[in-house]
Amino acid sequence: MQSTGSEEAEREPEETGRWRSRSGLLWSPSHEETLRWIPPPTGLTPGPTHYALARITSIISTMDLFLTEEVIQMVMGMTNLHGRRTVQDWKDVDETDIRATIELLLLSGVFRSRSESLQSLWDEETGRPIFRATMSRGQFSRILANLRFDDKLNRRRRRGDKFAPIRALWDKWTERLPMLFNPGWDVCVDEQLVAFKGRCSFRQYMPMKPAKYGLKIRTLCDVATSYAWRMQPYTGKAAGAAAEVGQGKRVVLDMVEGLQGHTVTCDNLFSSSSLAEELLKRKVALVSTIRKCKPELPPALLETRGRAVTSSGFAFTRTQSAVSYVPKRGKLVLLLSTKHREPELSTGAKAKPVVILDYNRCKGAVDNLDKVVGTYSSRRKSRRWPMAIFNHILDISAWNSLVLWTAVQPEWNKQRPDRRRLFLVKLGKALVTPHMSRRCAIPRTPVAALMVESCRPPPATEEEAQPVPEGVSRKVWELVNAMHQDEVAVIIKEEKTSLPSLVPLISAIIHSSLTTGTVPTSFKTAAITPILKKTGADPSNFNNFRPISNLPFISKILEKTVASQLHSHLTHNNLYEQFQSGFRPLHSTETALLKITNDLLVAADSGLLTILILLDLSAAFDTICHTTLLTRLSSIETPQKSILIWPKDFPPWSKSCVSTFSESKPEAETHLRGSDAIRQIAKECGAKHPETLSSTKLRKQISTLSTVLNLKDHEMDVLANFLGHDIRVHRQYYRLPEGTLELAKIA
Secondary structure, eight states, X not given: OOOOHHHHHHHHHHHHSOXXXXXXXXXXXXXXXXXXXXXXXXXXXXXXXXXXXXXXXXXXXXXXHHSOHHHHXXXXXXXXXXXXXXXTTOOOOOHHHHHHHHHHHHHHHHTTOTTXXXXXXXXXXXXXXXXXXXXXXXXXXXXXXXXXXXXXXXXXXXXXXXXXXXXXXXXXXXXXXHHHEEOOSEEEEEEEEEEOOSOOTTOEEOTTSTTOEEEEEEEEEETTTOOEEEEEEXXXXXXXXXXXXXXHHHHHHHHTTTOOSOEEEEOTTTOOHHHHHHHHHTTOEEEEEOOTTOTTSOHHHHOOTTOOTTOEEEEEOSSOEEEEEOSSTTOOEEEEESSOOSOOBOSSTTOOBHHHHHHHHHTTHHHHHHHHHHHTOOOOOOSOHHHHHHHHHHHHHHHXXXXXXXXXXXXXXXXXXXXXXXXXXXXXXXXXXXXXXXXXXXXXXXXXHHXXXXXXXXXXXXXXXXXXXXXXOHHHHHHHTOOSHHHHHHHHHHOGGGGGGXXXXXXXXXXXXXXXXXXXXXXXXXXXEEEESSTTOOTTOGGGEEEEEEOOHHHHHHHHHHHHHHHHHHHHTTOSOTTOOTTSTTOOHHXXXXXXXXXXXXXXXXXXXXXXXXXXXXXXXXXXXXXXXXXXXXXSOOSOTHHHHHHHHSGGGOTHHHHHHHSOOTTOSSSOOHHHHHHHHHHHTTOSOGGGOOOSSSHHHHHHHHHHTTOOHHHHHHHHHHHTOOHHHHGGGXXXXXXXXXHHHHO
């Protein structure tokens, strides 16, 4: 009589000492033949990347790493596009409006007011003053109602993508997550549920999640910090398509792309023996629970009859181990691991296997992320699922920003239990301050009005109110002395043609310097800022610092003017050295290399011997002999002799400027102010009323000079950074009609 297959499977352990699973995989009760797991180096230093460390200077800078200018511009553009199409008399919003709206959403989460009506939040008696101080309730609700992330008219082209309404924004945001942080040895893959009960074709029901209904997102988190490192939305299967086979395996492999030497922890929704083998090929270990129905498990581990409580069973292959543990009568816990290759038990009373302890330690990273995000969530009621995803993006960005900030500043409020709330409050105030400072209408409530006034620069005193200089129109003088960006915008709109009147004032300073052959002393005074050459270098060693010298911006304008005229003269008269490749158009290291290579090949074809001497000078500009250089310049035919005298007095070639650059002014308490430099320059150039050139802030110089001189965007950014001004917020106010720019150039 022949025996059945199940009877053979039952007799197999007795005959061979091995167990065969239903899938044909052989397991052994002993780990003698199991290979030891030696984790390879990850190649990454856990924590913020060098890219992030170089850009984190304040709390708001951490948020800007996630909500970049490109992301804000996308939201602003799509919102304005939708508003123009659907709202009558729509007023375009700018980046400041979008950032203020985002931060009010975050602050509503800080105050646990996500379910509170807008009328209550803006109420004069029971509301929050910061909401009224930032913007009106009508403006906030109007922006929130029209917030969009794609062009609806082009959505038909992306009909196959259910996530199309926010796909472009999502992709730009998620690609930043792994760029800014390196996870530690242990990572966790699990599912998140973004609460949403409205209409959505891929809404999910997950009874084990607090929200029950919502949008499913697969997330990989760092176990130590719960930093969201990679995220992937689940949109269900396509219409008419078959169910995806091996979806859990595919998701985990997508999540760990780019990692090696790490250990991935996941639940039985994703795990399988084939996933474990595939991860090993990528040098990644797996620790996970596994379902009883998996055919790769040996039958001996699934038996619960006759087993004592807290008993453990082990099965091994060459690269995997399976564990069954009985926590109580009739209950069985199954785990699969490629990290644990021995039957190790803990020393506690329950004698749990070590693999279970490791799983319990790492499995809650994503759940912890859900908890911290839900504590101060920016989520508000909405019938549009893209808004639910956008709020989730804000919450994750805020948490990841806190992780980066505390990694850079570990002592920041370390002992405070409400550390995250303090971070969100400071972040919120930093983002809404630009919007407060430019408000025209003062709120009626005293506290909100006081907050707006505190963000504005102080008004000019009677002593600072000087008469208008001769030859300068009143409107231009108001523009130069405007203390607020709103005032600047109003004056520009009222009288744009008056701006060219500024050009003669600047031209007179530059012309006087060139004709007299002297450079004003104020032009040679720089603000020196020492910065570390490398991150983490010893700050007590002065050799680790690089001095950065910032000259007054009018000095840079003078330098650029002279360089432009000199270059034009040398080019027109063909006075450049024949073989000079640096600082010339159509000449570069590539062209020099091509010339040398061609000469070498020609010499080799002619049978000549070639010797190539390469000289690499350290601090090459310091090796220039100024006397020789000035002698060479004197041989150039120039229309005026003063032009030959001017380079001798220019800061880089003047001996007197060495002490100016290396020593600070004894009477100065801060860096050189732009207004002081302007008055000194005007005085040395013979201006009639140099004392009338005054300003508390330097924003007027940025707006005026950037417009009149038509500086390029990157030049405006450099100028703004030097003057401590955020050009991203105010750049839109300084774009003039082309006709006005042409008048400025003619003047």
